[in-house]
Amino acid sequence: MFFLFLLCMCGLLLRGNAQDRASLWRGNDRTGRCQYTFTVPSPMEATCPQVGGPEVEGLKTRLSVLEALMSQLSGKDLQPRGGHQGVSARPQPELQEALNRAVGERNLLQGEKERLERELETLKFRMEEMRRETERLRSRPCLTQNPVVAPSSTQQDRARGRPAAGSNQMSHLMTRPNRQGDSSNLRDSAWQYGAQSFQEVKAEVTEVPAPDGTVDNTGCSEVISVGEPVTHRKADNIAGKYGVWMQDPEAVSPYGPNMLWRIDTVGTEIRQLYGYDDMEQLSKGFPSKVLLLPEPLESTGATMYRGSLYYQRRLSRTLIRYDLAAEHVAARRELPHAGFHGQFPYSWGGYTDIDLSVDEKGLWAIYSTSKAQGAIVISKLDPHSLEVKKSWETSIRKASVANSFMICGKLYTVASYAARDTTINHVYDTGTSQGKAVSIPFKNKYGYNSMIDYSLAQRKLFAWDNFHLVSYDLRLGRQQAN
Template structure:
C-alpha cells in the first residue's frame, strides 16, 4: 500500500512538473508572437509612411516635370525665334556687305617676273627675241568665266587636326586627306560618300610617300600627286608622285626663301599648288620681305615653269587662295578668326575689270580655312576649317571683256 502511494505521489509530481514546463513554453511562444506582431505593426506603419512620402514625392516630381516641360517648350520657342532673328541679321549683314563693302581688287598682269632666277632662260629662246613672249602671255587661259557666288553645300564631317587639306582628283572619284601640316602618309577614299560614312581615317587606304610633304599645299591632278617638299636648310621642291605605281616621277627645285610663307595667317603653307581647268599652278612667296603673292604656271608633265607673275595680292592677312579658270582668288581673314572673304583677284589674261570683280564672302563657320582646293569638274571648293571638312559650290558668270 505504501509503495502504491509513493508511485501515485511520484506520478503526480511528474505531471505537475510537465505542466509547469509546457506552461512556460506556451508563455514564451506567446511573448515571441506578441513581439513579432508589434514589429509587423511597426513595419506596417513605416511602410504606410514611406508610401505616403513616395506618393507626395511622385506628385512633386510630376508637378516639377510639368513645369520643366513648359519651360523647355518656351526655351525651344525662344531658340527658334533667336535662330530666325540670327538668319535675318546674317541676311542683313550679307546685304550691307554686298552693297557697302569695297569690291575685290582685280589686279592687272602688268608685271612678268624675270625667269632667269628660276634657271629657265633656255625655254624662252628665240621666242623672246621675236616678241612672242607677250603673245604667249595673252593666251595663258582660254576660260572666259569668273566666280559670281559661293555658298556652303555641306559640312561633311570633322576628322583630324585643326589644320590639314582634302581634295578630290578631277579625273576620278577618289578623295585624298592630308591630316596636319606635315607627314609622309596620305589617306585615300574611293569617293566622297565613302569618306563621309567612314568613322575616321583608319578605314582608308594609306599611301606612304618617299619624303614628307610640307604644309597643306598639295594637289591631286590626273592620277598624280603634286606636293611640296621642304627640308631644313634646302630649297623648296615640288614632287610629282604617281599614285598608281607608287613612284616619284619628277622633282623641281625652286630657290625661294625657306622661311617665307605664302599666306601670312597660315605660316605652315610654304607654297600652294592648285589645279584648275587650265592645268597646274604654284602660289608662293619669293622671300619673307616680299609683300605680295607670286604665281607660276607649271607644266604638269615636266614641272617646267611656263610663266611667272606678281599678283600684287598682299600676303598680309591672307589665309588661303585658289585658282579657277586662270584667275587667282585670294581669301583674307583676321588674326582673331572672322568671316573669310575674297579681297584680291588676279586674272592672268587681263580680262577682268574692277567693276565686275565679285564681292565674295564665305558662309560663317568655325574659324579660318587652312586650305581651299578647287575641283573644276564639280565646280566645288574643298575646304578645311578648324578640322571640319566643308564643300562649297561656286556659281560662275561670263567675263565682261570676253
C-alpha cells in the first residue's frame, strides 16, 4: 500500500511540473509559413490557432477599393463594401466624351490610311506602265541584224553597193531621198559590220534628212529640224522656275500683233498675266500691262488666240476663255473625262494634265482619260464655245514624253525634259489618224524644260527651260500638192 501511495504522489508532482515547464510550439504565421515559438501549453488548447480577424478585415478593405474602381469604369454609382464613402465614381459624361474623341481620331486615321493606300496603288500602276514602256523600247531593235560577212576587197564593196574604204559614208547616206513614212532607205547596209552601239548612233542621226531645196517654212508640212535654243530672258525669282509665254497669232485691239504675254506658274494661286509690247521689252523685263485673272490657272498649258487667253482652271478639268479686252471670262466648259491635277501629266509632272495649243488648224487640247488609260488624246476645240468638235486617241503614253505641241494638225512629242540632247520622238497626223516614230534632235539648254509650244505668230517654238524663256527656229518640209 505504501508503494502505491508513493507512486501516485510522484505522478501528481510530475504533472504539475509539466504544466509550469516551457515547451516548443509550432504554428502558422500570417503569410502561411510555419513558425516555432516557446510557450506554456494550456490544457484547453487542442491545436494551433488559425488566421485571425485582422487579415479578413484587410481583404474586405481591398475588395471595397476594387469595387469602387469598377464602378468608375462602368459608370455605375456603387458604394464600396464596409460602408466606406471616401471613394466615388467619376461622372459618366467625361468618360463618354473621351471615348468619342478616341473613336473619332481612330476613324480619321483609318481614312488617311485608306487614302494613302489608294495613292500607293496609283503610283504602282504608273510605275508598271513606265516599266512596260521601257522594256518595249529596249526590246525594239535599232537595225535588222544580218549575218556578218567581212569584205574582201574594194571591188566586192562596190559590188555590194557600199562605199569604198576611206570614202564619206555620211555623204552617201544624205543624198538618198526620204519617202514619207518609210525610213528603211536611210539605213546603209555597210553599218551591219560595225559594233552595235555604233549602229544605234548612226541610226539615230539618219532619221533626219539633210536640208535641201525642198525646205519651205511658209507652208504647212512636217518638221524636219529644230534650231539651237535662243535665250530671251531669265525669270527674276523662284516663281519663274516654271511658266508659259506666248504670242497671239490673231491679236485683237487694244493689243498689237507684237504683244507678248508671260505667266509664272509656281504657286497655289496663279493669277498674274504680264503683257509686253515686244520682244525687246520682254527681254528687259518691263511689262506694259498686268492683268489679274478672276480664277486661278493650273500648270503650263495655257495659250493665246484671237484676243483671248485659254487656260485650265486650277483643281478641275474646266477650260476657261478669258477675253483680254473686256477683262472677263467669256466662256467656260468642262473637257469631258479629262484627267486633271496629276492624273495624267507629262513625265516632268507639274500637273500638266491638260495642254492647250494653237496652230494653223485652230485650237487644240492635248490630254488623257481613264478610258484611254494614259494614252494621249487630241481634241479639236471650238475657240468661241470651247466645245469639242472631234477627238483622236493615239498610242503614245502621255507619262512617257516630256512635252508636246501641235503644228499643221500634227502632234509632236519630246522625249526628255532634262537631257541636254534629246529628240522629238513621235509625230501623229490628225489628218490621216496615223502616227510614227521619228528622231529629230532637240536641245534642253538649261536642263529642265517645263513648257514647249508652237508660236504661230513667229513660226517658232517657245519654251520655258529652268527659269529661262527660249525659242527655237523650225525647218519644215515643202508642202506637198494634194
